[in-house]
Amino acid sequence: MKGNVKIWCLIILALVTVFVTPWLGERSIGFDVLARPFTMGVDDLDAVIFWQIRVPRLLLAFLAGVGLSLGGVVFQAMFRNALATPFTLGVAGGASFGVALWVQLGLSFSILGIGGISLAAMGGAVFSILLLYGLVRASGKSSPMTMLLGGVAISFFFSSLIMLLQYLMDIGDSFRVIHWLMGDIGRANLDSVLQVFPFVASGGLIVMYLRRELNLLSVSDEIAASRGVNVDGVRVVLFFAVSLMVAGIITVCGPIGFVGIMAPHMCRLVFGANHRVLVPTSLIFGGVFLTWCDTLARTVSVSSEIPVGIVTALLGGPFFLWLLFKHGERH
Amino acid sequence: MGDYLKAGSGDLEYSILVEGVSLSIGRSRLLDDVSLKVKRGSMTAILGANGAGKTTVLKCLLGLVKPSSGRVEVNGRDVNLYSRVDLARELAYVPQLLNASVSFTVLDFVMMGRYAYEGGFGYQDKEGEGVAMDALQRVDMSKFIDRKLHTLSGGERQKVCLAAALAQESEILILDEPSAHLDPRQSEEVHRLLAGVAESSGLTILTVTHDLNWAAMDYDYVFGMKDGRVVAEGLASEVITCDGLRALFGVDFTIVPHPDTERGMVVPTVRNREGGIS
Structure with a gap:
């Protein structure tokens, strides 16, 4: 198949997904709900299920899929390893720890309209990255394999910290954290979609802009630098973009x-x-x-x-x- | 090729100028007061044992490593004053054999050499595609544009790397052991191509290599490095001598004239059989 044909197939698949999945579910819903997008209350259960549950859920799942997939693409290119993802490299572990800590401390505030729990996840994600990056810079050992193993170790480290926090929590908070850690899109509503969207959109735009740099980084740092890429700078920006997306997604959907x-x-x-x-x-x-x-x-x-x-x-x-x-x- | 003075204006025209560069990482001194000048349009080789600091010099030129002291100039300008993109327009790099897991198509990979001339997002340099095709033609790989790199032989991959560097349209080409890991036929092809490129385009070529005969045969000027210092420099015929090689590698070689060109070729000194295999 030629490249363009494959791309059109993918676009059609995406359209089918968007237009078909909201109709799939235990309760069968007629097409007439399309005419009643802003129904409130329980009189029109079909419209409520469709517009307030299934559609936001579709949007949230799609957004989360976009962000997580892009995170994978970026890390696989930067670490030149097909198994590198924000999860294998401890970013998700860090974000999860941030959320667990937030729950444990019982904090609640927001900055510039961004919920505190998002900030906690973001802080955890950025912290895990800085930790790994700092170790790599300080030791001078930057082979992708070392970074990958370091990420795995950081992941385990955060997992134990999360367990420790859970051990210290009361049963209600602990369940909240466990359920959150399972990764769930069931809590989707329009607000959660709107909360995730800016993270995925801004991170995604950065990644789209840096595609050529990703190409070169996926070959080697020397090649990338000699072709004109500011390797360290681009790496930092990409790390930041991925943390942004992953933290945004992970707060709402869990890891x-x-x-x-x-x-x-x-x-x-x-x-x-x-x-x-x-x-x-x-x-x-x-x-x-x-x-x-x-x-x-x-x-x-x-x-x-x-x-x-x-x-x-x-x-x-x-x-x-x-x-x-x-x-x-x-x- | 002959006289290394042929291409430059004859006197102070240097493409690359390294002056008193030292570099220490931790307690190990990688470079110790290294100075070298590379004439514009010349073919210059750096020889030396493993760990002598050859690749580190290249990294300084590429701006990948900052020397602890000293000055590195490319085309008359301090290398630190260049932005990465500007430096890429002056100087292209061909690495040792490219990792076999790189699975770009040949054309995509060569187009990546055009990075310094492209904009962001989806902008594709239309003119660049012509340049890339031209570069592929020069290395005789234009029939392979849709092949994936990892399906090519080592020699073919290396030719594609050379094409990508040529697509960068810079004046200086830096190569790090470009024929290492290649079989004799493939390395001969790479050498032939490079000689052709030097002849036709007047590029300045600086190569780190272990291939003594290639250096003796094709290169104008040679630097010898040992333990982070430049210990020998001069015309290839002045450095690649019995004494010169003994000083660089601590091994005795015999130099014999090439039957066609009279250039000195390096052959192993006859081993004492009794002392050899026992």
Whole structure:
């Protein structure tokens, strides 16, 4: 198939996803709800379910998929490792820790309209990155493998800190944190969509702008620098963009794993390694992928729903293993 | 090629000027008062054992490493005064054999050499595509534009790297052991291409290499480095001598004239069989 045809297929897939998934669910809803977008109250249950639950949920899943997938693309290019994602590198661990700490301290304030819990997640994400980056700079050991292992260690470190906090919490807070850690889009409403959107949009724009730099960084730092890329500067900006997106998503949806590995890798297989194409296609495919995972999560069991983090991990685990044993050597 | 004075204006025209550069990281001194001048349009090689500091000198030129002291000038201007993009327009770099996991198509990769001439977002340098194709033609790889890099042989990958550097349209080409890990035929091809490029375009070429005969055969001027210092410099025929090589590598070689060009070629000194394999 030619490149353009593949891209059109992806766009059609995305459109199908957006227009079909809201109709999937336990309760079947007629097309007539489209005419009643602003229904309030419970008189019109179909319209409420459609417009206030399913549509925001679709939007949130799509946005989260976009951000997590882009985070994966960026980290895989910068670390030149197909398994690098914000999750494997401790960013999610840091953000999760920030949220757990926030809950434990019982704080509540916001700055410039950004909720305090988002700031806590963002702070945790940035802190984990600075920690890893600082260690790398101080030791001079910047091989992607060292960074990856360092990230894994930081991830574990934060996991233990989260467990320690949970141990100290009362049962209610602890459950709140556990449920949050499972990764869930079920809490979506229009507010949560609006809360995530600026993070994903601004981070996404930065990544889109730096596609050529990503191409060069994915080859080697020396090549990138010799072609004219300000390697350190671009790296910092990309780290920042990814932390922004991941922190924004993680606060609302919790840590949803594996999207950042699966979506970019599928796109790499289909569309090739050029980030001019890989970034926009991973962006779309990440959204599509997470939306379908979430649809599966809320429809597969009749009376309740599974947190989407469980679905992505169930799909992602075997995929991860396949990737590791089939392509691990080459990366 | 012959006389290294041929291409420059003959006197003070240097593309690269390194003066009294020292570099220490932690307690190890990587470079110790290194000075070297590279004539515009010349082919210059840096020889030396592993760990002698050759690659570190290249990194200083690329602005990847800041010397602790001393001055590095590219085309008459301090390397620190260049923005990365401006430096990329003056000086292109060809690395050692490219990692086989790089899976760009050949054309995409060569187009990445045009970074310094492009804008942000989706802007694609239309003129650049012509330059890239032209560069691929010069290395005889234009038939491979849609192939993925990781499916190419080492020699072909190296030619593509050379094309990407040429697409950068800079005056200076810096190469770090460009024929390491290549089989004899592939390295001969790379050498031939470089000689052709030097001849036709008048680029200044600075190469770090372990290939003594290539340096003896094709290069005008040679620097010898040992333990972070420049210990020898001069015409290839002045540095690549029995004594010169012994000083650089601590090993005896024999120099014999090339049957066609009379240039001195390096062959191993006959080993004492009794002392050899026991």
